[in-house]
Amino acid sequence: MVKQHVFASTREAIVGRKLPPGTKLTEDVIAAAFNCGRGPVRWALARLQDEGLVTLVPNRGAFVAEPAPDEAKHLFGARRILEGGVVRHLCRRLPDEAWDCLVECIEAEDHAHQNGNEAAALRLSGDFHLLMARLTSNPVVEAMLRELVSRTILAIAVHQRAGTSGCRTHEHRRLLALMRAGDADEAVREMDNHLGALEAGLDLSTKRKAAPDLRAVLQAAAATTRSGPAGG
């Protein structure tokens, strides 16, 4: 199946930071890159849009999504709600193999940090959160969090301050210990703080991006009224 190949590869390129936010995704270019027509590309782009990874402007084209500051805040807010529930769900009991999996994931992240590979560390950090969702044995929850983590990576790529790393592994370790101990309330609070620290590492000033927002607003206004200066 060509469609899924285009979708998976493009998604991997976006999440793996190969395609920075704001990159124009011209259909012909992608079609040429995969040696296929525009049909599969359009299918993949539609899926990517649903995941919030690309923005599809009518008659303008597709772009790698640039989460606005407000959207980034909403993303973190949603993760607080969802992952709080996940943590509370996991606190009850879990087989030892599950805990080992989480420990292994943290160690891999530590290893990436030591090698100075920040991109891999950020990716592993996301994998840790995703692994927790997987441990709920609920594919629906897992899918929701996967989408949230992907978009969070995008938001971090856009608004990341210089010198700030992703998830600190010691926070992950503490969270793990709290969950293993069964202290639900404290574990949820730790997750809240953890996500708060992640959000605090970003620069979410809403005024700095006034110029591009202005253009978007004008476009939206013109599209709404349909009676502006665009007509001949």
Next chain:
Amino acid sequence: MVKQHVFASTREAIVGRKLPPGTKLTEDVIAAAFNCGRGPVRWALARLQDEGLVTLVPNRGAFVAEPAPDEAKHLFGARRILEGGVVRHLCRRLPDEAWDCLVECIEAEDHAHQNGNEAAALRLSGDFHLLMARLTSNPVVEAMLRELVSRTILAIAVHQRAGTSGCRTHEHRRLLALMRAGDADEAVREMDNHLGALEAGLDLSTKRKAAPDLRAVLQAAAATTRSGPAGG
């Protein structure tokens, strides 16, 4: 835009019970119904698939999703986690207008129940849950729950027992009172019980659907090995 029209109308037809689960969604038929080519139809189907409302089998076509018993359980589990977080988030404080909105929604649901319009009541019940998500002022949370509610409606349509109605409004009222009182733990518990009652109203026996599952399993096995009797 034709695409969005096809998408919105088809979605409305599925959620509104006009298209029962399992219905074959032939592209040509939909294209003819909307007087357009198959392009917009494919786009709409891709979006619908991402929302979990249709199942898209390769080289077979699109069908209105029939959530399996396991998937239905996962749906309710995800809603427990997500809506539990929503309730906890809303417990803090909310303007009076918000509470009025919720009361109004409950009364509309009551009205539908009195008129014997069960389909509308189920729809209003979903709107109540959706309204709570909207009151978080978080579009991401709202979108996630909208998808979950839609799929839940589908699951109910498939597995509903005879004589069981949807959300009881008095449970909604009690939940509302608890949230307004600020009793987070008790409100979350009420939400849990409420969703549990909804799930209990379904017949989620996994063995009864052995026959159709068998065919799906055989198809999957054939697709995996690629060396079955299908080849010529």
Next chain:
DNA sequence: CGGCTGAAGATTGTGCACAAAAAAGCGCCG
């Protein structure tokens, strides 16, 4: 010299045609 109008270029939206794969129906052989 600035702003506006017009055309040209580029890109997406849509429809149509062909190919491939699966399903169904049918004939044939045991």
Next chain:
DNA sequence: CGGCGCTTTTTTGTGCACAATCTTCAGCCG
């Protein structure tokens, strides 16, 4: 009469062409 293989038919997967729209830019007028 039942099971198997082939053929036909239906439907999706893909590519290509045309039209609509937006952007850009050159030329013109005030």
